[in-house]
């Protein structure tokens with residue numbers, strides 16, 4: 001079931017603030033691009049609205065409860081369709097936000113989590129809790145590079 005979740009959280013689990021990311025982490029965005037390029041990305045309607053433009057080289061699938069919703073560069077989808085495509089063998093990346101991570105985590109097989117070494121004061125959106133079925137497969141701490149506000153740890157979680 002190749003349903004992968006990918007997110008960046010701070011040391012208190014914060015992922016968003018005022019409809020945006022609470023930090024600027026260029027190295028994390030590069031990793032995000034390398035992992036997701038060529039795959040469908042699935043996001044909630046609020047995360048879609050936070051993007052300046054559709055993510056290039058990826059089908060941008062948007063979850064909304066509004067059946068009349070449409071936007072240029074996006075394709076409306078449903079939870080059922082996302083699950084069916086992953087069960088059929090397609091790799092899809094769930095790219096946020098908080099509501100959609102919590103909704104899809106029970107069906108995911110892998111999580112790519114970045115821990116940003118900060119605590120964002122005023123974060124209003126949080127990552128879902130990962131239970132004991134998840135195992136940390138790899139972890140690499142990378143000091144802040146040019147374009148990064150903070151150090152970061154790249155984690156890959158799997159479960160059987």
Ligand SMILES: NC(=O)c1ccc[n+]([C@@H]2O[C@H](COP(=O)([O-])OP(=O)(O)OC[C@H]3O[C@@H](n4cnc5c(N)ncnc54)[C@H](OP(=O)(O)O)[C@@H]3O)[C@@H](O)[C@H]2O)c1
Nearest residue numbers: 007008016019020044046047063064065096097098099100
């Ligand atoms: N740090 C990270 O890695 C990261 C990644 C992505 C986003 N973010 C941040 O997360 C925040 C946004 O997250 P959020 O939780 O507010 O919103 P969200 O998860 O992006 O989107 C929520 C929307 O998804 C739709 N939705 C929810 N459940 C659904 C279902 N069962 N079926 C169909 N549609 C459904 C609804 O859209 P309608 O209201 O249109 O029905 C809902 O309002 C922003 O601050 C963003 O910057 C952070």
